[in-house]
Amino acid sequence: MRKLLCLLLALFSLCPLFALAEDEPLPWDYAIDPLTLRNLNGYLTLANRDHLLASAYAPSDLVNVTARHVSGRFQLRQAAHDALLAMFAAADADGCTLYVKSAYRSYQTQNTMYYNRLKANNGKDDGWVSYPGASDHQTGLGLDILNYAWTQKSGMNAEFANTKEAQWMAAHCHEYGFVIRYQQDKQEITGINFEPWHLRYVGPSCAAYMYENNLSLEEFTLEWQAYIANYNARGGNYEEYCKALTTLPDPVVTGSYDGQGDGEMSFFQP
Numbered sequence: 198m199r200k201l202l203c204l205l206l207a208l209f210s211l212c213p214l215f216a217l218a219e220d221e222p223l224p225w226d227y228a229i230d231p232l233t234l235r236n237l238n239g240y241l242t243l244a245n246r247d248h249l250l251a252s253a254y255a256p257s258d259l260v261n262v263t264a265r266h267v268s269g270r271f272q273l274r275q276a277a278h279d280a281l282l283a284m285f286a287a288a289d290a291d292g293c294t295l296y297v298k299s300a301y302r303s304y305q306t307q308n309t310m311y312y313n314r315l316k317a318n319n320g321k322d323d324g325w326v327s328y329p330g331a332s333d334h335q336t337g338l339g340l341d342i343l344n345y346a347w348t349q350k351s352g353m354n355a356e357f358a359n360t361k362e363a364q365w366m367a368a369h370c371h372e373y374g375f376v377i378r379y380q381q382d383k384q385e386i387t388g389i390n391f392e393p394w395h396l397r398y399v400g401p402s403c404a405a406y407m408y409e410n411n412l413s414l415e416e417f418t419l420e421w422q423a424y425i426a427n428y429n430a431r432g433g434n435y436e437e438y439c440k441a442l443t444t445l446p447d448p449v450v451t452g453s454y455d456g457q458g459d460g461e462m463s464f465f466q467p
């Protein structure tokens with residue numbers, strides 16, 4: 198019996214898993230889980246004048262918008278559209294009828310819009326149309342939503358915020374994974390005028406966090422990137438931590454070799 202235990206101890210001391218168990222990772226105490234912040238699905242992708250998307254950047258999972266919309270054909274990324282359908286159903290139930298006015302825009306479309314706007318505005322960028330590559334619409338996660346009355350107007354402005362539909366979205370869109378991308382008090386940070394109609398899908402946990410802490414996507418991005426940098430500076434290893442969460446070690450065989458239960462397990466628990 199003792200011989201067997203010694204043999205197992207010797208084996209486990211050579212095993213890299215044993216070393217891993219000794220090195221407890223630095224605790225993760227940020228509100229958003231580390232894997233979400235890897236942004237593998239692109240839901241946190243930032244597009245602005247300082248973070249231009251490549252002209253070839255186009256999401257691979259665009260679907261046609263079947264939610265209520267003005268005439269035309271619109272596309273969004275699958276997750277954003279699923280969330281949109283759920284949000285529209287909830288808005289309907291609360292007596293708010295919403296319409297998609299604009300959704301995914303390719304780089305080329307944005308390019309045309311931008312230069313048309315410049316031409317109409319004596320060559321001056323007035324902050325109403327994003328620079329090509331800087332548009333949230335190119336991510337396939339940003340969209341414009343209006344009520345019926347505003348779909349009949351030729352332009353959009355901040356007065357839309359006074360409608361019950363805009364107020365409903367401001368209060369509830371985070372429950373479906375959206376945020377109001379360009380807030381009134383963040384114009385200096387986003388570089389874009391207040392757009393109470395422009396929603397951006399970031400996923401439910403990030404949307405709730407951004408809503409509760411009143412963070413623009415620019416501020417949130419700086420915050421979580423700083424957390425990761427600080428985590429690594431304090432001796433943590435963010436990449437390894439994520440890897441350990443996605444590729445957990447093979448389960449330990451828990452055979453009872455002496456009839457006393459899972460003896461081997463004790464070697465893994467300091």
Ligand SMILES: [Zn+2]
Pocket residue numbers: 299334339340341392394395
């Ligand atoms: Zn928009």
